[in-house]
Amino acid sequence: MAGGMGVLGLDVGTSACKAVVFSPGGIPQAAASRSYALHMPRPGWAELDAEEVWRHAADCIREACASARMPVRALAVCCQGEAFTAVDAEGKALCPAMVSSDARAAAETEAAVRERGVDDFYRRTGHTPHPLFTLFKLLWLKRHEPGIWSRARRFLCFEDFVHSKLGLDPAISWPLAGRTMLFDPARQAWDDGLLEWAGLEPERLARPMPSGSVAGEVAPSMARSLGLAPGCRVIAGGHDQVAAALGAGVAAPGQALYAMGTVECVVAVSREYRLAGGLRDANLCTYPHTVPGCHAHLAYNLTGANLAAWFREQFLPTGGAGETPGFGGLFARMPRTPTDLLVLPYFTSSGTPHFDVRARGAVVGLNFRHTRDDILRAMVEGLAFEMRLNLERMGQCGIPVHSFHATGGGTRSLEVVQIKADVLQAPITPTLDSEGGCMAAALLAWAALEGRPVQECLGSWVRLGPVVDPNPAHKGHYDEAFARYRGLYHALRPLSAPGPGKEGE
Structure with missing residues (x-):
């Protein structure tokens, strides 16, 4: 990378978003964050105003780029899983985004399990059915809001929603697609059988691609508005949990991320796409990691x-x-x-x-x-x-x-x-950085610009503290x-x- 050039990682969460500009070597140069309201209009519902989220994300990008005082040549987005919104032909949100904790699709989930069985969903997607997943929220929308369903040009998660706002044909990273329960990790494509069953055409979803791939370039007018360098590339990022694992340097079998936050979460890594009855029965999923050739297995306690x-x-x-x-x-x-x-x-x-x-x-x-x-x-x-x-x-x-x-x-x-x-x-081994999601997204962007495998960059980007032995x-x-x-x-x-x-x- 040419000297003085930066990359930006954007992390879009349930209650806030953050943008951080990094210089080569993973040194943070500037950061900006914004909070927004999670709306709960009815028991079991949890929604975000997707347009409000984008306005705050754009402000974060604009502020971080202005403060960094270096041209940002590439960016990537990591975000919460499962949440989606319907958008019209102009890319404007037609309804609030249902987030992971929104449980309104419980009846649709139960009906789907009765019709198809848990094992069918597991074999196709590597996940066991739960109302948190995008598929069942879509079925709820189709049943209860048929007008929105018919008007929607696309249904986008937050990574691909940001892409659309940046002027791209939206793409979704494989890890984030894996959290929809519409994606087949073995084929690395949308599952045709589930799409047909749900009555959903594949062109109404974003293009799936591996983390670290080039999704396109920011539209010139949007790049000027946000303070990005002309021709700024947009790189496929990932689901926030596996992005955090990459940001902590977890990229090989035998390693795991232990996220000790409000939710306790462990992200383990394997090389093979592994399905097993024991994993299914324990609701332990298998889906793509942000590291090429690796898969992630997520365990968590709320x-x-x-x-x-x-x-x-x-x-x-x-x-x-x-x-x-x-x-x-x-x-x-x-x-x-x-x-x-x-x-x-x-x-x-x-x-x-x-x-x-x-x-x-x-x-x-x-x-x-x-x-x-x-x-x-x-x-x-x-x-x-x-x-x-x-x-x-x-x-x-x-x-x-x-x-x-x-x-x-x-x-x-x-x-x-x-x-x-x-x-x-x-x-x-605790990490020394608090910007794991943003750093992982920026690392994917930097590796893509350099044309290097992301694993080769971990040593210079990830900083670890002392090991705590048992x-x-x-x-x-x-x-x-x-x-x-x-x-x-x-x-x-x-x-x-x-x-x-x-x-x-």
Whole structure:
């Protein structure tokens, strides 16, 4: 790349977007972010105003380019999965974008499973059916908003929606297409059978292409408006979770990203497109990674760092002499040895492997000698046990994980990282960068400009902190505790059915 030239990564999330300009070598030069409202007009609905999101994204690009004071020759977009909007022939949104957490398509999902079966969807897409996926939201739109369905020229996820606004024939990266449940990762194309079944013509969707491919160039008038260099290339990016994995340097089998944020998420890597009954039954998906020739396997729990926030709010004093400690001080007070408690961390229902919206959290084994600090440590242990449960299922299906790179707010506490390394019995290396999604998108753009495989660029772009190795003294205790944890969900589920009006809260 010529000296002084930059690349831009744009990350479009559920509540905010961010643009960061990087110079060669992955050094951030300028950044801009904007927040926007998530609308919930009815129970179970969650929507974004797609045009508002684009206005904020454009402002971020414009501000970052102006502050960077270097020509931006290429950009790429990573974004939330599943969310889509219908657009007309001029590319204008016809309706709000339904995001992942929008559950209005539950009836369509149940009807689809009755008609086709879970295994048919899994064999075709590498995913098991759930209302979060684009396919079922589209079926809802077709049934309940036939006017919008018939008027729509295209149905676009946020990566391809941004492309259309930039003046391109929109393209969608394989990883993001994989989250629609309309994409066949084995053929790396839209699934003709599912499209026909849904009554959806392929030309109403964006062009699928591998991450790192050149999708086109920004229209000249739009490039001038945003402050991009003339001829700025647009590169296929990816789904935000696998983009974060790339941004953390997770690009080879045996490695995994451990995202310690509001949602706990593990992204493991394999070379083969691997389907297995054990993965299907645990709702562990297989879809393209942002790294060519690799696939990603996603495990997650919807309770994560929000559990510590809830604990602090409910059980620690606020104001006056008893002012609430920050999270660093909170975690520093935890005991240094494992607890004898078990916590089922389903405080917002479960993710993988159970996909159970009726599941509820529990603390098991309490007596009068336990303290708040014991309970907090047990909560961190429970989050790690849940990831170990998912990783055990992956390992049984030929996807072993030997080491982790970690991102998210949880990595700021050495105590938290140490507990998770001990429970998982694997080394965890936190990253030093907080811009993983934007950096991954920019890295894909830079590699495309240079004509180099993205793996060759990781060493100069990704910065890692010290490795946290598991404490061997804790292995026996956590092995025994995990053996008990395996049965905890099934033992408690009959007691966990919510009362009236509590479903999904």
